[in-house]
Amino acid sequence: MIKQLSIIVSILAISYMIEIGLDFPMPASIMGMILLVILLVTKIIKLEQVENISDLLLKDVTLFLIPLSIGIIEKVHLFEGKFLITVFILIISTIISIFMTALIMKLMLGIKAGGKNDK
Amino acid sequence: MINELVGNIPFGVALTLVAYEIGKYIQSKTGIKILSPLITGTILVIGVLLIFDIEYNNYKQGGDIISFFIAPATVSFAIPLYKNIKLIKENLFPILIGILGGLISGLLVTLGLCRVFGINEIVTISMLPKSVTSAIGLAISEMIGGVSEITLVLISIQGVTGYVVAEIIFKILKIDNPVIKGIALGTNSHVSGTAKAMELGETEGAMSSAAIPIAGVIMVFIIFVLEKILFN
Numbered sequence A: 001m002i003k004q005l006s007i008i009v010s011i012l013a014i015s016y017m018i019e020i021g022l023d024f025p026m027p028a029s030i031m032g033m034i035l036l037v038i039l040l041v042t043k044i045i046k047l048e049q050v051e052n053i054s055d056l057l058l059k060d061v062t063l064f065l066i067p068l069s070i071g072i073i074e075k076v077h078l079f080e081g082k083f084l085i086t087v088f089i090l091i092i093s094t095i096i097s098i099f100m101t102a103l104i105m106k107l108m109l110g111i112k113a114g115g116k117n118d119k
Numbered sequence B: 001m002i003n004e005l006v007g008n009i010p011f012g013v014a015l016t017l018v019a020y021e022i023g024k025y026i027q028s029k030t031g032i033k034i035l036s037p038l039i040t041g042t043i044l045v046i047g048v049l050l051i052f053d054i055e056y057n058n059y060k061q062g063g064d065i066i067s068f069f070i071a072p073a074t075v076s077f078a079i080p081l082y083k084n085i086k087l088i089k090e091n092l093f094p095i096l097i098g099i100l101g102g103l104i105s106g107l108l109v110t111l112g113l114c115r116v117f118g119i120n121e122i123v124t125i126s127m128l129p130k131s132v133t134s135a136i137g138l139a140i141s142e143m144i145g146g147v148s149e150i151t152l153v154l155i156s157i158q159g160v161t162g163y164v165v166a167e168i169i170f171k172i173l174k175i176d177n178p179v180i181k182g183i184a185l186g187t188n189s190h191v192s193g194t195a196k197a198m199e200l201g202e203t204e205g206a207m208s209s210a211a212i213p214i215a216g217v218i219m220v221f222i223i224f225v226l227e228k229i230l231f232n
Helices: A002-021 A028-041 A051-059 A061-070 A072-079 A083-113 B002-006 B009-030 B037-051 B056-067 B070-076 B078-083 B085-090 B092-116 B121-131 B134-143 B148-172 B178-200 B202-231
Strands: none
Touching (some): A002 A051, A002 B070, A028 B070, A028 B078, A028 B202, A051 A061, A051 B078, A061 A072, A061 B009, A061 B037, A061 B056, A061 B070, A061 B148, A072 A083, A072 B037, A072 B148, A083 B092, A083 B148, A083 B178, B002 B056, B009 B037, B009 B056, B037 B056, B070 B078, B070 B134, B078 B085, B085 B092, B085 B202, B092 B121, B092 B178, B092 B202, B121 B134, B121 B148, B121 B178, B134 B148, B148 B178, B178 B202
């Protein structure tokens, strides 16, 4: 497990070097994710070499977020009393974005199938 | 006195772990999926800090150790993407355009409504990465000068919203393709959306978890372009 963790964290460390060294406009953790996909696709790293640690980290990813979300008590004043309106905006935009993703894909897959897969 | 006793790393780590486990226990006992241990755990920790009058900075020493794992977890999102790469390749173009369309429409609605309701700039900026999963959204929020704590809370609310409304939207649009359901959920409601997708079926769940990292990367590019247009 430590060996698997060392691979993930090393990829991350390299990503930070790229982000800071090259002033690359992408967060290091996301760059690390892309890097790992590339390493897996090119078979430089095998799935088994990182699978267990990834499952573990992703299974409890919400745990790692608790300390940061505690920090909201120090930032809640930034809403200037408009927290509920902000949540309202959020709900409307979520509904529209799910609707749009589903609609666009439905239309595109419909065209692609050309009627032959039509149910 | 109490702040001297708890001003050490193990205290914050222990409090977080215990609160998380209690949160998970509550979630499984009540059977309410949207009652994420992130929500209950956060409330529990805040409760303890307030009741015992513990300074936030004393908790934070240990909290930071836990927060470290956000970045390795983000890198790990490569695995669900890699595992489903075949199914994604088969539908690559519709998936990419669908994700792009969902994210952009969400962003435009958010920006428009924030302006209409006079939401201040710092909250608006923190709100922009709200569609993508917390770990990725946080990184984007930091990149564009948002407040990561606000982004995090809004991301959680967006996840719960998607969990609740997605099935209704699928019914209205008469969608029965599991790939579409999975991508729509993962793109717009990340981990909570994936929980719903897994309830709907195996393909839905797999597509949803694969959509999370793809949506995250696409969001980085959209925000990068948007920032150039809006703030330059």
